[in-house]
Amino acid sequence: MSAAYAALARGGKYVKPYFYTKVVDREGQVILEKEPEEERVFQEETCYLLTQAMKDVISGGSTNISSSKTELAGKTGTTDNNVHAWFCGYSPDYSLSVWYGYDENLVQTDQGDYSLEIGIFGGDKPGPAGMFEAVMNDLPVKNSTFKKPAGIVEVEIDRASGKLPTELTELDVRGSQKGKEYFSTNNQPREKDDLHKEADVCSSSKLLSQDGCESERGAVLDLSKIRKVAGIEYEGDYGKLEAYKEGAVQTCDGNHSTAPPFSTGSSLSLSTGETREVIVSTQDPLKELYLTGDSVRGSIQGSSATLTGIKKGEAVLTAKTDSQTYTLQITVQ
Ligand SMILES: [Zn+2]
Secondary structure (H helix, E strand, O other), rough: OHHHHHHHOOOEEOOOOOOEEEEEOOOEEEEEOOOOOOEOOOOOOHHHHHHHHHHOOOOOOOOOOOOOOOEEEEEEEOOOHHHOEEEEOOOOOOOOEEOOOOOOOOEEEEEEEOOOOOOOOOOOOOOOHHHHHHHHHHHOOOOOOOOOOEEEEEEEEOOOOEEEEHHHHHHHHOOOOOEEEEEEHHHHHOOEEEOOOEEEEOOOOOEEEEOOOEEEEEEEEEHHHOOEOOOHHHHHOOOOOHHHHHHHHHHOOOOOOOOOOOOOOOEEOOOOOOOOEEEEOOOOOOOOOEOOOOOOEEEEEEEEEEEEOOOOOOEEEEEEEEEEEEEEEEEEE
């Protein structure tokens, strides 16, 4: 496993693991020497892009590991029923795989056979990721950064379309959608963003303006051009996609304020098993209030929703009036 990851750290060259470099006799004469054979299995550019992606995996999400001495990249792995947990990763100098589990995970009883859950995930600290981090921080470092091959460029992009940004990219009602990504030079974006369209925006609430708003120039996504988002058919899908859709086209409610109508603010974090009541107070009469996502169970009565976290994940509470749609992002931890 580590040899496979090492090929990524080595710019795409795989070397079959070996156990000695040389054997000498007592006079220092070499009697056996191992010449490692390299075989190119990935392109250098591909390795660099994969490494960038796996640098993101370990920072800021559910896995958070780092070293003050060197760059790290890696990936967690957890099997069904939580029977094995892996963390495999590498620095520019070393590749290391950590496995937690039972090598013979079979418990036989009169009632039948079963396997033991280890109760640990690949990204856990303490756990596989924690052990990886501790060892990597302890090793001497020669090269601290992954070498960028000549065929890689960092390009400024529009996050909505992945194409080159335009003036409208920065005027998006949700805030600037400008970002940076690495590309191989033969695959870098060359066309300009065409998903944004110009719109009048209320200068106070930064939502689409209506009569009575003091307007300024802004941009929204041209939804007629979106068929799929992240592989999901756009029409009729709920949850995150709904929030994305509505979030891009909300109209100022005349109060010129962005304050959400939910008693919890614009987002809500729940622990599994925790119950919270959310009261919705909208300017116009509330027409619909519904919950999407299977991480939260809810009972809704009028303008009050009682929500219970069921399992880790996300859900969305949507409130609609005749003119507005509001969404509350719920995260269950
Ligand atoms: Zn307004």
